[in-house]
Amino acid sequence: MQQLRKNGVDELVQSIKDRSRSENELIRASRHPFTLLVEDLEGYQKILIGKYRSKYEPKALLGSLKTFEVRYNFSTVFIRPTLPEITFTTPFVIWPGNC
Numbered sequence: 001m002q003q004l005r006k007n008g009v010d011e012l013v014q015s016i017k018d019r020s021r022s023e024n025e026l027i028r029a030s031r032h033p034f035t036l037l038v039e040d041l042e043g044y045q046k047i048l049i050g051k052y053r054s055k056y057e058p059k060a061l062l063g064s065l066k067t068f069e070v071r072y073n074f075s076t077v078f079i080r081p082t083l084p085e086i087t088f089t090t091p092f093v094i095w096p097g098n099c
Contacts, residue, residue, distance in 0.1 A: 002034035004074075008081075009043045013054045016064050023068075030072040043078040 004025070006012045015022045040046065047065070050058040069076060 004036045006038045008040045009046045009052045026072040036076045039081040041080045
């Protein structure tokens with residue numbers, strides 16, 4: 001299953017406000033089943049109380065999100081933010097005794 005990912009509620013709000021860009025993204029994604037992952041475990045509560053950087057009214061934001069979910073057949077899931085990928089600049093070896 002395909003996933004679209006947003007870094008938090010603020011990014012979600014900005015993308016929903018830019019309707020033409022978000023609808024184009026959703027149209028492309030809807031060709032295959034997908035889930036919208038928002039990296040903010042408390043994101044739904046933040047939407048309900050308007051705790052985000054925008055003057056977009058909570059009811060209007062939630063209405064737009066739910067309309068998009070129905071229109072493009074996806075679910076929004078609020079998840080714990082992931083850790084940044086760890087990259088190593090020098091080679092290393094793990095020996096059985098080092099673990």
